[in-house]
Amino acid sequence: MALSRRTLLGLAAGVPVSAALAGCGGSSGPGKGGGATYWYLNGQPQEGVRAGAVDAFNKAHPDNEIDDTTFQNDAYKTKIKTAIGAGQAPTVIWGWGGGTLRAYAEADQVEDLTSWFDEHSELRKGLFPSSFGAATVDGRIYAMPCEAVQPIILYYNNRVFERVGVEPPQSWDDIMALVPRFNAKGIAPFALGGQSRWTNMMWLEFLFDRIGGSEVFQAAVEGEKNAWSHPDAIKALTKLQDLVKAGGFVKGFSSITADSNADQALLYTGRAAMMLHGAWSYGIQQTDGGDFVSSGSLGYMTFPPVEGGKGDQSDTVGNPAQYLSISSKASAAQKKTAKDFFATGILQEEEVKKWIGNGSVPIRLGTEKLLAASENADFLQFTYDIASKAKVFVQSWDQALSPTAAETLLDNIVKLFQLSIPPQQFADNLNAVTGA
Amino acid sequence: MSALTGRPRGREPRSVLPWLAVPALVVFVGFAVVPLIGVFALSFTTWDGIGSIRPSGLTSWRAVLTDPGLPHALWVTFLVMAVSWIVQTPLSILLGTFLAGRQRYRAVLGVVYFVPLMLSSAAIAIAYEALLDPNFGLGAGLKIQALSQDWLGRPWLAFGVVVFVVSWQFVPFHTLIYQGGVQQIPKSLYEAAQLDGAGRIRQFFDITLPQLKYTVITSSTLMVVGSLTFFDLIFVLTEGGPGDATRVLALDMYKRGFQASLMGPASVIAVILVLVGLALALLLRRLGGRDAGASQLEGA
Numbered sequence: 001m002a003l004s005r006r007t008l009l010g011l012a013a014g015v016p017v018s019a020a021l022a023g024c025g026g027s028s029g030p031g032k033g034g035g036a037t038y039w040y041l042n043g044q045p046q047e048g049v050r051a052g053a054v055d056a057f058n059k060a061h062p063d064n065e066i067d068d069t070t071f072q073n074d075a076y077k078t079k080i081k082t083a084i085g086a087g088q089a090p091t092v093i094w095g096w097g098g099g100t101l102r103a104y105a106e107a108d109q110v111e112d113l114t115s116w117f118d119e120h121s122e123l124r125k126g127l128f129p130s131s132f133g134a135a136t137v138d139g140r141i142y143a144m145p146c147e148a149v150q151p152i153i154l155y156y157n158n159r160v161f162e163r164v165g166v167e168p169p170q171s172w173d174d175i176m177a178l179v180p181r182f183n184a185k186g187i188a189p190f191a192l193g194g195q196s197r198w199t200n201m202m203w204l205e206f207l208f209d210r211i212g213g214s215e216v217f218q219a220a221v222e223g224e225k226n227a228w229s230h231p232d233a234i235k236a237l238t239k240l241q242d243l244v245k246a247g248g249f250v251k252g253f254s255s256i257t258a259d260s261n262a263d264q265a266l267l268y269t270g271r272a273a274m275m276l277h278g279a280w281s282y283g284i285q286q287t288d289g290g291d292f293v294s295s296g297s298l299g300y301m302t303f304p305p306v307e308g309g310k311g312d313q314s315d316t317v318g319n320p321a322q323y324l325s326i327s328s329k330a331s332a333a334q335k336k337t338a339k340d341f342f343a344t345g346i347l348q349e350e351e352v353k354k355w356i357g358n359g360s361v362p363i364r365l366g367t368e369k370l371l372a373a374s375e376n377a378d379f380l381q382f383t384y385d386i387a388s389k390a391k392v393f394v395q396s397w398d399q400a401l402s403p404t405a406a407e408t409l410l411d412n413i414v415k416l417f418q419l420s421i422p423p424q425q426f427a428d429n430l431n432a433v434t435g436a
Numbered sequence: 437m438s439a440l441t442g443r444p445r446g447r448e449p450r451s452v453l454p455w456l457a458v459p460a461l462v463v464f465v466g467f468a469v470v471p472l473i474g475v476f477a478l479s480f481t482t483w484d485g486i487g488s489i490r491p492s493g494l495t496s497w498r499a500v501l502t503d504p505g506l507p508h509a510l511w512v513t514f515l516v517m518a519v520s521w522i523v524q525t526p527l528s529i530l531l532g533t534f535l536a537g538r539q540r541y542r543a544v545l546g547v548v549y550f551v552p553l554m555l556s557s558a559a560i561a562i563a564y565e566a567l568l569d570p571n572f573g574l575g576a577g578l579k580i581q582a583l584s585q586d587w588l589g590r591p592w593l594a595f596g597v598v599v600f601v602v603s604w605q606f607v608p609f610h611t612l613i614y615q616g617g618v619q620q621i622p623k624s625l626y627e628a629a630q631l632d633g634a635g636r637i638r639q640f641f642d643i644t645l646p647q648l649k650y651t652v653i654t655s656s657t658l659m660v661v662g663s664l665t666f667f668d669l670i671f672v673l674t675e676g677g678p679g680d681a682t683r684v685l686a687l688d689m690y691k692r693g694f695q696a697s698l699m700g701p702a703s704v705i706a707v708i709l710v711l712v713g714l715a716l717a718l719l720l721r722r723l724g725g726r727d728a729g730a731s732q733l734e735g736a
Contacts, residue, residue, distance in 0.1 A: 077695075078694045078695075081485050081486060081694070081697070082485065082694075084486050085484075085485045085486045085487075103484055103486050103487070103697065104486060106487065107484075107486045107487030107488070108487075109486060109487075194589065195588060195589070195674070195675070195677060195678075197677075250571065251570060251571075251586065252569075252570025252571065252584075252585070252586035252587075252589050253589065254586060254588065254589025254590070254677070254678045255568065255569065255570050255586050255587055255588040255589040256569065256570070256571070257565070260565075260566065260569070262569055262571060262572055265571075265572065266571060271571065402697075403484075403695065403696055403697040404484075404696045404697055404698055406696075407691060407692075407695050407696035408696070411679065411680065414677055414678055414679050415679045418589075418678055418679060420679060
């Protein structure tokens with residue numbers, strides 16, 4: 001017997017697997033009485049707006065206060081799942097809707113709000129209609145859309161375009177023609193934070209839509225067999241790899257993370273000419289880019305059409321809204337407080353103004369006047385038009401799909417961008433998880 | 437436990453009361469054995485971490501064992517283990533021997549070498565990530581072309597970076613172990629060797645290295661078993677990327693469990709990790725000979 005107790009103890013110290021999997025429920029589970037709990041993301045300026053809404057609600061409802069706790073983005077994604085699984089969810093669950101919400105709904109962890117919305121149809125009519133898609137699972141509404149709309153936008157640096165003497169692209173062929181022009185001057189055509197994975201995904205979202213229309217990805221969401229091998233899907237994947245091969249993205253894009261905003265910096269320092277990024281990027285450029293935005297050097301447009309594509313040019317992709325659900329494990333009093341908060345605490349005038357102030361378009365309809373009065377009026381109007389006129393607002397793929405499929409998707413997207421797998425293999429790998 | 441207590445240690449006094457081990461045992465059972473049993477049980481279920489846990493027999497095992505991701509993750513894990521061992525061990529022995537000397541300047545250098553060990557892995561990873569940024573990192577800042585590579589974006593470069601950073605972080609720790617080991621070697625051996633006319637290099641290879649045998653085994657066990665659980669550093673530095681080039685087993689487990697919501701398969705990988713770790717530790721003990729536990733020069 002060479003196995004001694006000391007070996008076992010030593011191994012236990014060396015293999016803390018168990019500790020990692022054991023997880024922690026945390027202490028701030030379902031509160032008592034009518035006081036509801038609410039978890040959301042930290043990080044300014046959004047955190048201040050969220051906290052402001054809660055404070056205003058608490059002031060008006062001193063008997064049924066909401067107790068809020070904030071979390072960092074990635075930590076929250078894990079924490080909320082663990083908490084819900086352990087029956088320790090907060091009353092109000094902040095989220096992105098889509099595939100994750102479906103998982104909650106199918107496990108009966110969140111309240112069905114359909115009839116509540118029927119009773120409060122005026123609430124529903126006041127919000128962007130496109131925001132309800134990702135809140136709906138099999139025809140039932142499980143979340144209240146909130147906060148701001150975040151479409152993906154093609155940004156460009158006007159100074160760089162002038163220096164090279166070219167015009168912003170009006171089509172995919174224009175993009176391909178611009179690539180060598182910029183590369184010849186030592187400027188990267190597109191900035192990309194490729195290590196973050198979802199940054200690459202935005203390119204596929206638009207290419208799929210412009211080439212094949214929104215049905216192609218929708219088929220994958222609905223679990224259709226071989227949805228990813230659709231000829232238009234393969235065409236989109238091939239075009240993407242053509243752009244990579246042509247040197248369309250900044251050198252070393254796989255080493256760049258979006259979290260560090262290095263991709264944003266490439267654009268405003270003029271080392272890259274263009275960048276496909278979320279609407280929130282505008283605020284970052286404004287804060288970090290010196291006079292880049294105020295001097296009018298930041299240009300923006302929707303993703304151009306692809307020659308021969310079937311997609312509608314008004315279609316857009318991104319986050320239609322953020323979402324609030326109510327835990328089905330909460331007490332009746334807590335649920336009532338949460339619903340009161342939804343009805344009278346969300347996107348009130350003060351909150352709407354704050355969102356507009358930080359360059360976001362809140363999902364409330366009829367804010368044109370407020371938008372027009374803002375210092376960022378042009379950009380806000382542009383975003384508002386995209387969001388309110390979009391025929392189809394495709395939800396970010398990693399949010400629309402189930403968490404399991406999303407993970408496979410993101411992994412394979414990186415490989416696709418690294419040219420380490422051909423389009424057909426990408427399609428096969430994805431078919432295996434969404435069509436099963 | 438009686439079967440596990442090993443060989444009787446000859447003249448150990450019988451007055452050592454067994455219940456003194458109870459606190460340690462309680463912690464060990466509570467935080468290692470019980471979760472281990474839980475993970476083993478979970479590996480025979482299907483669970484997304486949110487809904488209810490459904491028993492599903494061998495489904496998870498079949499899914500993991502037929503997934504090409506598993507041999508790849510195992511391969512990456514062993515490669516990280518082997519390469520970082522090869523890099524760390526000679527460096528640590530040399531540094532440890534050097535620092536074992538009694539001179540003041542060596543003590544000062546020892547403190548400096550020790551710094552990486554005091555930093556958290558996450559902080560180290562974030563710092564290296566910023567330094568290695570191809571556009572805004574060290575290479576671009578100093579305008580040194582050779583340093584502005586796509587460090588974390590090419591599979592083999594990223595692998596090399598991981599091994600380098602791991603070594604940078606852990607060489608000080610192993611240096612410390614070897615320093616202690618060298619200082620315990622009886623001076624008389626060196627004095628005798630000096631009288632016989634052996635030079636410094638000869639002394640190193642004929643006295644220091646053989647005397648460090650058990651220290652090497654201790655340090656290697658820590659390195660090998662520890663490298664099975666590399667997670668934080670790689671998670672922050674590359675997130676297992678690019679693609680899956682640096683996705684080690686522990687990271688694979690986390691991604692499956694907490695990102696892809698596949699707790700069953702993640703538990704299977706956890707069980708595999710434990711088995712591999714046990715096997716490696718036993719193997720290393722065997723390599724140390726029958727009396728490894730009785731060594732008087734061993735550091736741990």
